[in-house]
Amino acid sequence: MLSTMQDAPLSIAQLLVHGSTVHGDAEVVTWTDSGPRRRNYAEVGRRCAALAHALRGLGITGDQRVATFMWNNAEHLEAYLAIPSMGAVLHTLNIRLFPEQLIHVANHAEDQVIIVDPTLIPLLTPHLPALTTVRHIIVTGDSTAGFEAPEGVQVHAYETLIADQPTTFDWPEVDERSAAAMCYTSGTTGDPKGVAYSHRSIYLHSMQVCMTDGPALAQGDRTLAVVPQFHAMSWGLPYAAFMIGASLIMPDRFLQPAPLAELIAAERPTFAAAVPTIWQGLHLYLEEHPQDISFMKEVLIGGSAVPPALMHAFENEHGVRVLHAWGMTETSPLGSVARPPAGVEGDERWRYRYTQGRFSASVRARIVDDAGNVVPNDGTSIGELEVRGPWITGSYYGVDAPDKFDDGWLRTGDVGSITPDGYLTLTDRTKDIIKSGGEWISSVDLENAVMGHPDVLEAAVIGVPDEKWDERPLVAVVLREGSTTGVDELREFLSDKVAKWQLPENWTVISEVPKTSVGKFDKKRLRSQFQEGALDITRP
Amino acid sequence: MLSTMQDAPLSIAQLLVHGSTVHGDAEVVTWTDSGPRRRNYAEVGRRCAALAHALRGLGITGDQRVATFMWNNAEHLEAYLAIPSMGAVLHTLNIRLFPEQLIHVANHAEDQVIIVDPTLIPLLTPHLPALTTVRHIIVTGDSTAGFEAPEGVQVHAYETLIADQPTTFDWPEVDERSAAAMCYTSGTTGDPKGVAYSHRSIYLHSMQVCMTDGPALAQGDRTLAVVPQFHAMSWGLPYAAFMIGASLIMPDRFLQPAPLAELIAAERPTFAAAVPTIWQGLHLYLEEHPQDISFMKEVLIGGSAVPPALMHAFENEHGVRVLHAWGMTETSPLGSVARPPAGVEGDERWRYRYTQGRFSASVRARIVDDAGNVVPNDGTSIGELEVRGPWITGSYYGVDAPDKFDDGWLRTGDVGSITPDGYLTLTDRTKDIIKSGGEWISSVDLENAVMGHPDVLEAAVIGVPDEKWDERPLVAVVLREGSTTGVDELREFLSDKVAKWQLPENWTVISEVPKTSVGKFDKKRLRSQFQEGALDITRP
Incomplete structure (x- = not known):
């Protein structure tokens, strides 16, 4: 029996429209070598419309891939929102890929356009002749100075390109299962493999980021997204921020401890996200250059296991709670989040916070032993973690990888155990044990x-x-x-x-x-x- | 371009399995005339499996409708979870319908089974001969005493029926757009009309209930669900509680101010939901019989406009924050929620809290004037509220009602305006102005x-x-x-x-x-x- 519910798709355009109207006063702050530049979400919305019109003009009329080669900044946020909303597919290129990997992924995804930050031009231009499908380069800012394009490639300045475009766009209704964005894994074996997120998966993931058993991002939060937009979609924060009305603080290329500390002092984030090495670096810096960072209620740490010593240092020395989380490019990336159970107080909390945490209702997890059998969630049975859910990848773009999947579940390559009440403890990667x-x-x-x-x-x-x-x-x-x-x-x-x-x-x-x-x-x-x-x- | 994401449906079974394992220690408390009875979610999970096996035994093998004629209690929670999870459709019968309406909706939905509380038997039995499709009655508890069934109808005691059934069930994978539950509107004109919620709509709605811009239900909350399970799905709280690991406190038939006050004192809910008249009654009672209720951080009030005087009384006299919300059976029911913008403090907050609130990203809202034109969200242009989204109904079950819809949007029959930052103020019903x-x-x-x-x-x-x-x-x-x-x-x-x-x-x-x-x-x-x-x- 069919339901009577409306057939209303989950889409990025919905997030874009909601964030730029209801939360039009929220802002994206981009750090520069002369301090912050600011843009509110209402303006981001207008610029997204202009960008979409400009891309239509460059021939992006369907689901072509538009790539970014960028730091975390306001223009990257615009690309995140405008490209999927117009029906095209955002491809975030990892600026730290080795050249042969970069060339492989841009060609494999058949990128038509690359948006690039001026400071990253030197990293990109040497490889342009090898990129067989790229027809347009858009340089953020108002100049293309210093860019020498190979034949057949046109170069545009972002601001010039969008300057005279209309500031509204009739966003098309999309199939929620169509691709919205792509990210290639930075796997250490073989070629990087592409994950294509859908409008549906990104939307649901954004909801989870704003749920009380997730990071619980809230309206009015000031979100410092250190985790790169070219890596696992900056953990979904740009989309979740637009969904809920949290402001975004983008460090651009200023990821070293000193400018990061300066940015934090100036912009007073309430929430932040980065891999452990960033927090380790900041902690060491603050030992030499003390400053108050306790307005950051919580920092989300993932990407690799967090040393307990670092968690204690943040809580005890800086008054900042560390929220340990597990995920990977293939999981959008939010998997498990280490919130202790309600009512657990004091040192008892650490027992839970050291773990990789619990999964939400939307992601099922199981442990499978060497023989392929599902073992009980008893906290001691060890095996490979497998996950299933609407924001977990079920394949890789354009390549077969049957050994990565098990009857519809993703094999994560992580080894660990799960307790009866759902807490995951990873002990290693299958290949590192x-x-x-x-x-x-x-x-x-x-x-x-x-x-x-x-x-x-x-x-x-x-x-x-x-x-x-x-x-x-x-x-x-x-x-x-x-x-x-x-x-x-x-x-x-x-x-x-x-x-x-x-x-x-x-x-x-x-x-x-x-x-x-x-x-x-x-x-x-x-x-x-x-x-x-x-x-x-x-x-x- | 298709995404690579897994095709993992959103389903009630997912909520049931998650809540009864990861949150197996959370509990449902049911009030009785001799105090509370308790059951944890692990046991609820086992009993849901047993109930599903029992219903299979009664011939519920497909998407037949299984109705409830019940107060809010643990068994009603089991029906909420087990019936949709097994692939059947839950139909919550409103115990306060007039006889002819009750007969109409049970026949229209073709209910096969009715689960009934013993105290409600006298309300149901007179109409049984008129219910043409009902074959089984299940009386909660362990006795069918006092029940005289018409010919062709078998009567079972709930506890006897599930006693020897297996306590695990291989829940089928469902199409997320198939019907999970039905609720008929209590419209004051014409026959009640049926809304059929899908697994998808209930799942998404449950996420919203746990989001920071929604009621923000959290793990460890103790949720007093006064709003009936037979009315707009108890505002989705039973499902959301299982999703997030909040305990449920069910008042059963004890809805009068005195037992409600006693229940609140004994069970110390942290969150509660009811229509204004319930809170009005409680407030008057507490004036005569003072007791502390400030452990209830927040009470959700909806169903009709909340008198500002009542909001102030709860905050100033009882230390309880009132969260005003708007919704209807057709909207699952969560529509808008009146949280003031972050950073707004003191008396300024009231300006926002008097309104019907803001919509989340998932529900789009617009105001349409008498001539059918969409008017701007300027806070002054008045018209009928129309809404669109994945948990908004797009039709009624088995009847045509074209005047209730406008190009895919639900016409709510409510009149009001929306501010540029999204706050809805309803001034009246279209028919009451x-x-x-x-x-x-x-x-x-x-x-x-x-x-x-x-x-x-x-x-x-x-x-x-x-x-x-x-x-x-x-x-x-x-x-x-x-x-x-x-x-x-x-x-x-x-x-x-x-x-x-x-x-x-x-x-x-x-x-x-x-x-x-x-x-x-x-x-x-x-x-x-x-x-x-x-x-x-x-x-x-």
Whole structure:
């Protein structure tokens, strides 16, 4: 029996219209080298209409891909809203991809237009001749100076292009399951693979961001989106902010601790989101340059496991609550969020906040063992996390990847367990776990234990071959400047924190842990360095 | 271009499984004449499975309608969850319908089964012979004593029926646009008309109930659902509570001020929802029998306009914030919610809280004038409110009602205006507005003004024929017991509150305003009483 409900699709245009009218006074603040520039959502709405008209004029009349190669800023927000609303598909290019990956994804997505920030032109132009489908480049700002386009490519200045366009647009009604935006994974193996979010998935995800069991973004919040718009849609914050009427504070290219601290002091965000390394950097900076940041009620941290020491530092030293969350490009990205159960107080809360958190009603999660069996949510049975839901990808764009899916569920590649009341604890990536003498050692647990030492800035653990045990852990540590702490002392420090048989015998002190394009530990490169003999191994 | 997202439907079963596992410790409390009885959501989940097996056994194998004739209680919650989850359609029968309406809706929906509370048996049995499709009656509790079924109808005791059934169920995957639940409007004109909610509409609506711009229901909340489950799905609270892990406090048949006050003292709800008359009654009761209710952070009031005096009383005398909302059966029912904009403080907040509030991103609203033109949201242009969205009905079940819809939008029958920042102010129902000498007088504004007098308990205003002005207002007032206030004094009281030409010259003092089956002022009956000369009119 059919319902009598209206067939009203969930769409980005709905968010755009709502945010730019009902919340027309909310603003997007973009940081520049001379302080903030501001634009309210009413104006963003008018500029989105103008941008859509301009793109129509460049031949974007259907579901062609319009790419961005941009920092987080007001124009990137406009691209986020206007491109899907007009029926085209936004493709956020990761500015940190290696050249061959960048070329691959732009060609694979068949990008027609790229919008680029002036400061990123030098990163893009060398590769333009290899981009076979790009016909137009739009440079944000009012000048195209310094841009030399290859033949067949036209270059436009963003402000000039939209200047004389109408400021209203008759947004088409779309099929909510059609693609709105694309993001390619920054996977460390093989070519990046594309995830195509739908209007429906983005809309539902935005609702979750504003729900009380999610980040609970609210009207009037000032949202500092440090997490890049070119990485997992800035965790959905631009869309959720338009849905709920929260202002956005965009750091543009000023992601270093000093300007970030200045931006925070000036704009007083109430909510912020970034990967752990950003918060780690800010914390260290604030130790040297104290300032009040307690107006940030909550910071959302995800992308990789958050060292407990960092959570405590934010809460105890800065009065800022850390909200740990788990997700990935394939999950839009909001998966689980570590809010303790209501009524749990004091130190008891930490037991929950260390976990990856709980899933909302919309995302089902299960743990599957090596033999492919679903194991119980008993808090101890370990296996690979699989997820299912309306904002979880079910395939990759234009490529077959059957090993990534299991009967309609996404295989996340993460290993962990779930408690009866739904709290997820991830112990490792399936490919990073160390299999030693028939037992599993979590590289992440070891890293967190080592990073608990006050002289350790970063620690990455990989498995290295061992004749007797198959694999044993190797710890690569970055020490605080001037520290004289030795490897013996670090091993001693671990001795009452991990089981004796897990105690690593291989150590190396390095100046920096190699990172992926989105700032995660790049263990693949660390493994290569080990294999090439580039690491100086100490055995205490 | 299609997205790569999973095709995961939004469904009631998802809510049921989530709530009964992740939030298995949350509880539903049902009030009885000997205090509360409690059941946690884990057990509710097991009993839902058993109920579904039992209904399969009674032949409910497809999308047949299973009706409830019940108060708000744990078993009604089980029916809410189990019936749609198994693929059947829940039909909540309004226990206050007039007999001919009850018979009409049960036959029109082709109800196969009715679940009934023992205390409601006397209201149901006289009409059973007229119900042509009902084959089974399930009486909650463990006895069918006192039930005499007509031939062809089998009677079962709820507890006996589910006692030996399996406590897990392989819930089928449903089309999210299929019907999950039905509710007939209690319209004062013509036969009640059926609205069939879909799995999708109920799921999305539940998300909105847990969003920060909605009621913001949260995990750990204790939700007192006074608004009946047989009326507009108890405003979606049972589903939202299962989605988010809020406990439910169900008053069953104890809706009078005294037991309600006792229940509130015993169960300490943090959130509550009811129509104004319930809160008005509670407020009067608490004046005589003071008790602390300030643990209720917020009470949601809707169903009809809330007198400002009542809002102030709750905030100032009881420390409870009133959240005014607008909706109707046709809108699931959550439409607009009167949260002031962030940053608005002190008395300035009242300006927003008196309104019907703002719509979320998911519901579009527009004002249409008599000529059918959409008027601007300028706060002054008046017309009929029309709404569109995924949880707004687009038709009625099995009947044509073209005059209720306008190009895919629902015509609400409410008259008002919307400000540029989205706040709705309703001035009247289209059929209640008083057209006097070419000008419109809002019956609701007059009622609120009269109810501002301390000696007035209730006031209802209707238009009555007038030779010179076409129509003039007639005020029917209910005075506080023992009050000696005269009509002259009331008119004088109004003189500085409404325009002089609006000052009513027709008054009548009555003992009670007639109410509809859901407790709203029944102006149709008041008009009949006037026409029959049953009202004693005074002209000051």
